[in-house]
Structure formats: C-alpha cells, structure tokens
Amino acid sequence: MPEVATRELTFAQAIREALAEEMRRDSRVCIFGEDVAEAGTPFKVLSGLVEEFGRERVMDTPISEAGFTGMGVGAAMTGLRPVVDIMFGDFLTLTMDQLVNQAAKVHYMSGGTWKVPMVLRTTLGATRRSAAQHSQSLHAWLSHVPGLKVVMPSTPYDAKGLLKTAIRDENPVVFFEDKMMYKQKGPVPEEEYTIPFGAADVKRKGEDITIVATSSMVQVALGAADLLEKIGVDAEVIDPRTTWPLDEKTLIESAKKTSRAMVVDEGYGRYGVTGEIASVIAEGAFYNLEAPVKRMGAMHVPIPFSPPLEDVTVPTEQEVFEAARTLCGKG
Amino acid sequence: MTIATEQSKANAALKTEQWMRMYRRMVMIREFEEQVNELYTRALMPGLAHLYVGEEAVAVGICEALQPTDYITSTHRGHGHCVAKGASPDRMFAELLGKEAGYCRGKGGSMHIADPATGNLGANAIVGGSAGIATGAALSSKRLGTGQVAVCFFGEGALGQGVLYEVMNLAALWKLPVIYVCENNLYTEYTHYSETTAGDILARGTAFGVHAESVDGQDVRAVYAAAQRLVDGARKGEGPAFLVCATYRYSGHHVGDINREYYRSKQEEQEWKTKRDPIKNFTAWLIDQKLSDASTLGGIQSEVRAEMKAAVEFAITAPYPTAEQAEEDVYA
C-alpha cells in the first residue's frame, strides 16, 4: 500500500479502471462475455466500457461459456488479448475443457511455440443468498493445474494492479473476484502501477500468529486480528494474492517468526488451497512451529439457500478468532 | 337425446371444467408472482427471484397436457412451471423464504424447487442445466416402459448451450419421449435474443430430425393444443419434439431489475401487456364463448388472491431450519 493517502475506489471501479487503462494502452485487449456491453455485467463492473471502446472490443456473447472461452484461447494465440468474462465462478464448470485441456496445455504441448495471453475473470464467494449453483469458490480446481496462473485480490488496490499484470501476462490467467466485495472501497492511486504475481502482501504485521487468508477471507482475518489484539495476541495477516505462483518464502518466513499459523480460504478445505498452503508452511517452518497448522474453509456441503444455513458454511471473524486463540493456547 | 349428443355434452362439460382449471392456474401463477414481488420489496425474501408474469400460458398450456406422473424440468424462472404442475403455493413460498416447510427444506430457494410428488425433477440455476436431466428421465421412461413423458422447459438463452444439441441428437437417435419447450421471451437477461441467436431456431431441432414447431405462447389454448399433440406422439413412441413458444416477461430479469429502458422500451412492455396478455385474452374468450362470465372469473381471482395471501402468511410464520441441518443430506 502506498504511503500517501489517495483517492478511494470501489473494488468494481478498480477493476473497470484497470481494464480501461489496458484497453487504451493496447488495442489488442478486448472483452467478451454475457451482458458485458450495455448492461456492464449484472454486477455493473464493466459499466461505461462499451461506451468508450465500442462493441468491437466489448462483445456480448450468447450463453455459451464453453464456446466463447475456447474462442478466447484461439484469439489469444493469434494476436488478440481477450479478457473473458464468466459471470459466476460456478459456470467455470462449463469452461473446464477449454481452460484445462486447451489454455493450460497449448504452450507446453507445442514445445513452447504457441502462447495463450488470455485472462478469464470470474467470481467466487457465498452469503449472497444465491444457493448452490451461484455461490461456489472453485479457485482450487484451477490452482491444481500446471499451466494456469490464479489470482485472487482482496482489495481495490490489489485488484487493479494484479489485473493489469494479468492482462500483460503472456500466459493464461484466471482472475477471481469476490462478488460480495464489489462495493467495498479502498485507496487506489491515480498513477500507473502493477503488482507482480507471486508476491504475498502482509496486510497486518504481527508477532504471535500468522493468519494466511485469501480473497473474501482477508477482511475476516483482519477482523479476527482486531479481536485477538484485545486479548493480547498480535496476529500477522498475509494475503498470498496469487495461489499460483505462490509466494512460499513470505509465508514460511512469517510462520518461522510467529511459530503458529493458520490458513483461511472460502473454498472447500478438502484437497484445497488451505491444505496446500498449510503443507508449504509445515514443510518450510517445521522446526519453528509450536502447533500444527490450522485450516479453515467452507463447510463441506453444497451452499444452502436458507440464511441460517448458509451463514454457518463460511468462516466468520468470530470463528477465526476462536481458532487462533486456541492455537495460541489462550482459551 | 341421442347417446352421441349426450356424450358431446359431457365432453363439453369436461372441457369447460378443464378451461376453468387452466384459467385458475394462470391466475394462481400471476398472483403468486405478485406476492413474490411484494416479499422482495418488503425485504422479506432473501436473495432475488425471476418472475414468470406474462408467460403463464406456456406453463399452464403445457402442463395441462401432462399426467401427474409425467416429468418436468424447470429453470431459474420456474415458479410458473411448479404451480402449473400442481405444487402447493404455501410450500413454495416457504422455500422462497428459506423455511423448513419449503419443498427443499430451505436448501434450494427460488431457483431450485423440486417435488417428486408432482413429477418436478427440479428447477435449475444453470442455463441449459436440465437438458440432460430431462432427456435422461425420458430414457428411464422408455427403458422401464412406464409411458411417462418428460418436458424440458428452458428459455431461449439456453439455445446457446451445446449440451442442448448433444441431448437432442441422442433423444432423436433413441426416440425418447421428451419435449423440449423453449420459452422465447425475447431476452436473455439484458440482451435481446436477436443479438445472441443466429439463424432459424426451429431448424436447430429439425437438423436432428426432431419434430419442431412454434406456437403463440400467449394463447393458452394454442399451447395446450400443440402440447397435447406432441405429448401424445411422444407417449406413443414417436420420439422427441421441440416446441418454441413466443412469449414475454412483463417484469425485469429478476425482481431487482427495475430500470430496463437501456435494453427494452416501456412501449414494447406496454404493448405486450395490453394486447397479448394471456389471462386477459383467455378471459375474453371464456366470456365470449359463454363458458363463464365476468363475475365468476372475478370471483376466482379474489379467491386465488386470498389463497396466496394465506400461503404467504404461512411461509412468513414458518420456522427456519436449524443450523445443524446444513449438514443433513450430505453423503460425501
């Protein structure tokens, strides 16, 4: 975060600004997806872009996720820089062949001859009362596959800088936005900047416990850190910002310093991002740890619609606080 | 009286009863959706809902041609299909409010109502997501020899999904008793279908040798007549059919879609509402044919409205599931 206080943008505005700047900078950059033009997506993230760049570059598609993601791959291979919009992360399932068997493989499989400079933007996150097919956080699936970079910003500042990096990357990047975060504000400088992949950000410095949190869970972890402070526990909160490449060094160094670590992520725990990060920490900081690394993720159920059910499926500030307190032997 | 006239009188009476049932069902759907909108504006409903107002004749005309044991699959805009297939509004409202008494015990909400008792395999929040399920149900029917027909409802937006064509091909090859009912309400969310749909829609069925036809989806009698013919054919083993219903949604894509002028004009909405309203036009026909009169029909409307209000009250006061239930029905 820069030192000087800057203007504030919402998460959605930061994304839009990154896209607009990159589209001005590079005429090859184009957007396609459902209701991206005049509607500016259901979340209004892209409002105004079609007015500036026209329908040649901001293209409404039919509801054909597999088809237009595949076109993104082909267009990226042959001279465009497509930013493909998948309205809800749940619809990634429809794009999987194009992402996993095509986009992720082309460069390697062609002996390094072809490149796929494509970005696929989509969402994650529950608690919007949208039920099981519109609430999933499926970033672990893609982080599993060699050939894909996976980005999950947690602030407007990070969103803008990381999206610009994604668009300039020569290879396929999947970019996850927490749909509950679009209206959240944060400082974003006027000046041009980018954020490299594979560089974790320490969101809060601390000495007693490392809480690694991603995307939607970063604010939850920061809230828990405030609660921990009240009982004399000084938590460090680290956001890896990209699950691949993963900044293992920063995570391990922090855990070595604090000797206790937990990982919070909105995906499912099993075979998930928390498992991967916990094992990185366990391997790298084993001799400095005073407790096993704790993992917290979504409850292992399809996300239910009913509010009292949905609310217990996602880690809360209070739950993270309690788990951290236990880990620190304070109750 | 000859036996023949007696029979034709009996048939006419039966027919009248059927028309009145269809009228009531259409009114039920409209009144149901009124209440949904009300629940949304009063901030009593979690999340959003996609209203079926304006499209009532499609669900009612189709489902009138079905047996209770026949299957349907439905969409994100599914309340009308549910009501038309015989679901009870109180349990539907309970589901919309996330209550334990709901059809899915609160786990599904507006976009996922399912009810084995009425052959409802479930509404689906993935566009085109139920094409496989409906076709699979038709496969069961054929293999098990049950004589059931499956109807797959979907919006014209689902024409963009490849899975639809994969299963249409299979259904034609295997002569499965499935009817693909496309509700062409002109819009996929905020985009006119002409911007996303190339060529001839019917040809997408005929290319596979699937019998395809279109019908005025605002005319419940026309929808019913077409459905009856196609369902009979499917039941007799003639294979799948594709029915495209021209219709219109009166409200927004969902209850929160209030300002729509950037994608469609108020005038267009007004025209459909005044000239092509399925309930108004059917009402006029019933009166014109002396099958009913304004006061009887008005009476039904008030009755239905009262029923819906009571159903909403039931749902509002019904208890939520308990947090532990989040982990019920999880087998893996």
Ligand SMILES: Cc1ncc(C[n+]2csc(CCOP(=O)(O)OP(=O)(O)O)c2C)c(N)n1
């Ligand atoms: C696979 C998939 N892509 C996108 C969406 C988001 N979405 C929900 S409804 C809708 C439009 C559907 O249009 P149509 O099929 O015509 O049905 P209508 O809403 O008009 O009844 C879209 C794009 C979705 N639910 N599923």
Ligand SMILES: [Mg+2]
């Ligand atoms: Mg439509």
